[in-house]
Structures are given as structure tokens and as C-alpha cells.
Amino acid sequence: MLLFAAMLLLPPDVAQRLVGGALSDGLAYARLAELSDTIGPRLSGSAGAEAAVKWALQRLKDDGLAAHLEKVMVPHWVRGEERGEILSPAAHPLFLTALGGSVGTPQGGISGEVIEARSLPEIAALGERARGKIIFLNHTMGQKGGYGDFVGLRTHGPAEAGRVGASAVLLRSLATGSLRSPHTGATNYEAAGPKIPGAAVSVEDAELIHRLLQRGPVKVRLTLGCHSLPDVESANVVGEVRGRETPDEVVLLGAHLDSWDLATGATDDGAGVVIVMEAARLVAREHPRRTVRAVLYMNEENGLAGGKGYAAAHQSELARHVAALEADSGAGRPIGVSVQAGEGGAAQLRPWLGALESLGLAEAADGDAGGADISPLEPFSVPMIAVQQDTSHYFETHHSAADTLDKVQPEALAKTAAAVAVVAYALAEMPQPLPRPPPKAPRESREPPKPAAH
């Protein structure tokens, strides 16, 4: 762990304008309020998503960027009615929500006895005992691990449970805190495999089911009206600050416009959207050497169509994408910078980041970086940079009805926007681009794990 070097390659007046602009204008928070409160939820395919596309395009233009849409086809999954209850040994409502992409239940719901499993191998090991049962997927997120350790239960649990003949899955919400609110998120079936419904229950309901199973058999019913409609056309929103010397070299700043439908996605990923907008706005005034491109992706949450579509459409440019940074870790304050590049990447970048010390960032170091939307760039050796953020409260509200504006501290949001602006300017201005890392194999999962919270 190295502190930022004392040698400052970023001119002090530029640093002052980038950081000062982010901290004093208050534009990021005002825009997040606009997006959250006046547009609201924006799941792919919804009217809210389309309104967000139009809004983002206009705001990028307002900031003087050259902005345009890049079309992508996205899934159109809708939630419908959903409810559940414990039938025996005592009647309790279940606070649950369908997993994104789940099939619905038949009319009248699915009733059955519950059987508990705590991992994908445990599902397989249930074998015949799972037939016709509702598998309850329990875990220890929060006590013994983070999101990344357990998200596979959500993405693959219903597919695995279908294979052993289960009728449905109830997943303990992936959350670090709860007041009876379930947390959704995508699940993926195999094309040729069985498709059984999957829903997340709140942490409280999961603990209740677990306790009741210690007393004896537990029977539940769940009714899910969710279903998929035909794919619809949507768009990534792209805004550019054209480089003054090497405009074909691109620093990509990414975030995603779509959100889950349960809330306004203020932290996932409205915060990232306004952080990227604000960084691009501030960097534009400094006319850096390379192009800085803000890409506001569609469909990160349930398909990654935007991320995949961007990589496919821009494949010929990717060798000249000198870096990519995704802001998709909420609205917390910035705590460090991680550089996933060729050897010496962090050392090369560090002297440009002295201004970050005043923002409270502790280090810039080689390490993992990236994000779901920019993950399709990894096979093309694009260096990945992350401004790491405090996520200690992120998974209390993530993918739940509580992901609302009140969870955002304006000052923390502004600090992260400032940090991203400084990093983006450095990447766009430093004389030599960062060394490129070796190519990575494409990620298999449709929604790769996000940073774990502990």
C-alpha cells in the first residue's frame, strides 16, 4: 500500500477546478434527485428506462458534450403481482419478491413443503429428496462473507433446483441489513434446462423459515405473476469530450441507466450515472489530450445487453481504448483507486493523483478493477481503473425498495465525482497510456459479482 507520490504531475490549477467544481457545484446530487424523483424506476423495457435515456441524452448535451444514442435490444421482464405465505406450522405472510427473469407460478400459486440448502452443491446433493419441494436457499451473507460469495445462489439457484425436480426456490435476500424488505436481482436459466420460479424472501422471513424447520415440516405457498414480454429496442447513451491531440484514444467512463423496478435505483446506479456525467462535464473544460467518453449503459441488471452491445459495436476501436472505469458501487465516499493494467500501471498513474489525498483516498494500487458493463472489454486488454467507494451500507438497500435518494449523502457523492474526474483527466492527459494487461477470458455470468461488502 503506497500513498500517492509527492510529485504532482497534475497541474494544481486543473486539480483545483476539477475537485472544486465537483464539491461546490452540487450538480451531481441535483441531477440524481431529478433522475430518482421525477423519472423513478427504470427497468429495461419500461417507460421509465426510455425516459431516462431521453433525460441523459439531454443532460449530456446541456453539458456541451457531443452526445448520441447507440441502440440495443433489451429484455422486457415485468414483475406483476407477487405474494407468499407460510401455511404451516403457523400462518405468516412472506415478504418476497421475484428474482429478475424468473418465470411466474401457475394460477393459484405453488404450494409445497420446504427443504433447506446452503450452496449449489447442496442443491445437487438433495437429489430425489428435492422432488416437488420448494428449496429454501439459506446463506450467511453479512456474517461470513459478502455479495460476491453468495450471488451465485441467486444467478444459478433456480436452474440448479429445477434440475433436481424442485417446484420453486426461495432465496434468503442478499443483504447486510433488513427491515423485512426483500432484495431482487437477476437469475439465469439454461436455455434447454427446466425453468422453475425463484423469489427472494426478506432476511427476517428466511430466519423464520430456518427456525420453523428446526421445529418440523414447513409448508409455504408463493404466487408470482412475473413474465417476459418480447425484447424491445432501447439504447446506451454516449457523450464525448473529444481529445485535443489523439482523439482516437478513448478513456471510457461507464455507469448504467437501468435500475431494478422496486425503487428508484438512487444508488444502483443513479449515483454512478451522475458521477460519470459530472466527471465528464468537469474534464470537458480542461480539453485533455485524449477523448473521454461517457457511456451510460442500458440493461446492466438483467441481461448486460448494453455492455455486450457496446463491445461488439466498437470492437475495432478497443485496441485504442486506453482505460475504462465503471461507477457502479453506490454513492459512498471514495476510499482508494485500483488499477488493473500491465505491470507498473499503478506506479505510472499515481503521480497524477496527488489531488485525491485531500478527498480522503488512502491509496492507488495495482489490483482488481472493472464492472459488469465494461467486463466485455477485458478480453481486449483494456486497462480497468476503479475508484473504490465505501460500500458499508450499500447492501442494506441494494436491489430493494429502499434504494432511494435519502440513502445518498451529497458530500460523499460529490467527493466520488471529484475523484473520478481527477482519475479520468489523468488517464486522458498523461503522455503515455497505461501498459495494457493480458487479455481475460469473457465472463460467463450475465451479471458478474459486484464488490463484496463486509
Next chain:
Amino acid sequence: MLLFAAMLLLPPDVAQRLVGGALSDGLAYARLAELSDTIGPRLSGSAGAEAAVKWALQRLKDDGLAAHLEKVMVPHWVRGEERGEILSPAAHPLFLTALGGSVGTPQGGISGEVIEARSLPEIAALGERARGKIIFLNHTMGQKGGYGDFVGLRTHGPAEAGRVGASAVLLRSLATGSLRSPHTGATNYEAAGPKIPGAAVSVEDAELIHRLLQRGPVKVRLTLGCHSLPDVESANVVGEVRGRETPDEVVLLGAHLDSWDLATGATDDGAGVVIVMEAARLVAREHPRRTVRAVLYMNEENGLAGGKGYAAAHQSELARHVAALEADSGAGRPIGVSVQAGEGGAAQLRPWLGALESLGLAEAADGDAGGADISPLEPFSVPMIAVQQDTSHYFETHHSAADTLDKVQPEALAKTAAAVAVVAYALAEMPQPLPRPPPKAPRESREPPKPAAH
């Protein structure tokens, strides 16, 4: 603030059995799990309430107490369907729940423009501007006050709003934390006054409405299916440890069996029920001088029929009720003892409470004490004793769907049961009863304020 006196009037072997029994048996938590998980919600008039009465009677008998039921007639209010939404300037669902006792809306709900008020006088001051509007009652609980400071908005807000011609009330939930969960609680109409529907919205929804009102007009719709059915017969559950010398002198330990319908009432007031049961069980083994009477009241939440009924039925005995203690502040650890008696009350009790220091209690002092169920005893000069508890998390879950067993720490619960056992034994064994306070006027409110959380 005085520490407990060094002089110990409570025999050390008795203290050890009372405290040791509560801390090592684990019976309070096991019983709370039984009540919460296998009986569940128990609003007055519901099947759960009746199951809880039967359960409590049996458990008191199991502990060797002389137990019986004392009939009371209770309201039978049912919640029905409930939903709400912001219609403009943008579509948002409202996470809301009807206030207990509220009338429902007409078929199709009530739509209207929202107008904000922050106090009962502000409602009155709206005058004609409120006619036909939906009044949004905002407040600053958590930042600038506690439950007791704002509960009047809930108990009297709809009545006041009806007087100025409003069509409905949306109350910001009385809560110190939120993950989009609304908090219910009783509201009271005047018999001859207008009755308009009232619902609590989650803190997040309240903040959203407040922000949207800064942008311009806000229109909402709410649909409440709640309604009142005819009163039904229910019961207080009473268990006695008969005094060995002066059995007609009574130390009353109270808690309430009923809970709101949204959750299992683990902390409100399942915790109080098992604390009182455990204290009575432990004190019974010590055969104290006076009678210790556990009274598990029905209908504290929405009518106080049990509390009023007990006082009426036992009026001839109340001059010989030497003390009353109510456990209705959740499951937090004990932090002190408050004595509302005649002059010198705390000083007389303090030498008996040395055993409480080991439980972490800081003081026993003269001060306010009491509780809703035992408040009808105040006009009869019954000394009131409170074992004060840590309520720092109580109002995050209070009256909401999140009032579930997982919020209870078994060790804190056991410590409070131990403290109540020690206090109850002291009151039942000390040679002279506490001096009696002057009579208080009857409380007007049907649900008096509970202790404030800060």
C-alpha cells in the same frame, strides 16, 4: 443519580437464584420464539390473539402459578387491502399502511392533491386550503425528538384533518430508521367528529413527497380496505404467586399479549410478556411476603380495553396494590430503575437492588414510570416502577412488519427479565410497602406516549 447502596437487604442466595435463573435457563427467549413463530401476529379480535390467550394461560400454569382469564370486550379492526401511489409529477408506489382504527376509503380509493403540515396547530391553520386535500403530516422524529413528541400526530391527526375538510391523511411513519417499511399505530376519532382515512407512509416515501412538493403540486391516490367489525370477547391472562404473609397486598407485573397485525410483535410486546412470565416464575420459587400478580393484558395497541377493564374489575383492591411495573419497551438490556412513588420511594427501594449492578444497571432514582396498561391505576395512587431499557433500536421496528424475533438479543432479554425479577421480589418482600404518590388524573389518550427514543 445515585448508585445502588452498598447495604444489601436482598439475601445473596435469593439474588443469585433470581439472576442466575434468568440468565442461565434461557426460558424467556425460548418462549418468545414460541409466541412469535408458532402463534404470530395477535391483534385484538384475531385468531392469533385468542391463541395467545390460551398459550399464556397454559404457560403460567406450567410455571406453577394460579392462573385464570378475566374477560374483556375488545375492538375488532381488520386491515384488508391497502395500497397507494404518487400519480404526479411522476409515478411512484407509496409504501403505506393504514393507521389502526382508521376507516377505509371508498371503492376505487381517494385521489387528491397533497398539502403538507407539521403539527396539529398547522392542520388547523390550513383552514379552507385543506378542503378536499390529502394532508401529509411530516415531522422530525429521530432528528429532533422522539416518539412521545410526535405520537399526537398519529392519534389525533386524522380527527383534526377531518375538521378542516381534508379527504385523508398520510403520516410520515413514527420511526428512527427505515428500509421503506411503514409503521402503523392507533388513531382516534371523536365520536361526533368527521372520520377520514389515515395511513402511515414509510420515511422514504415521506421524504419523497416532501421533495416533490418543493418542485410543485403532488397528486396521490390511496386505497384502504380497513374496517371495524363488532367488538368481540377476549381476556386478560392473570397468574398469581400468592403472598406468604400479606396475600392481599399485590405487586402487579404487566405486559400486553396483543400486537399489531403487521408482524409477530416480538419486541412489542412479546418481549414484555416473557419478561413478566419469567420474573413471576423465578419469584414464585422464593415465596415472598406479598402477592406477585402477572397480568398479560389484551388490547393495549388499539383501545386499552384490558388495562381499563382490569382497573374497573379490581377497583376495590387497588388501595392494596403496593406497586405496578409494566414491561413494554422492547427487548433491550436494562439500564436503570425509575420509581414513581411517594417521597423517599427510590431511597427505600435502592438497598434491595444491589444485585442489579452486576446486570449493568446504572441507577435507581425517583422519576416517571408507568405504562399504558397500568396507567388506569395512577388515579388510585399505585406506585409505579419501571425497569428502563435500551430503546436505541426499538423505534426502527416498532409497529412495523420488521418487529420480528431476529431483533431480540437473548442475553439482553434475559438480563431485563432478571432485573424485573429482582425488583418484583424486592417490592414483594420489603417490610414496608413504598410510600404512595398523590393520585394522578386519568390519562385521556387511548394510547399514551411510550418512552421516547433518541
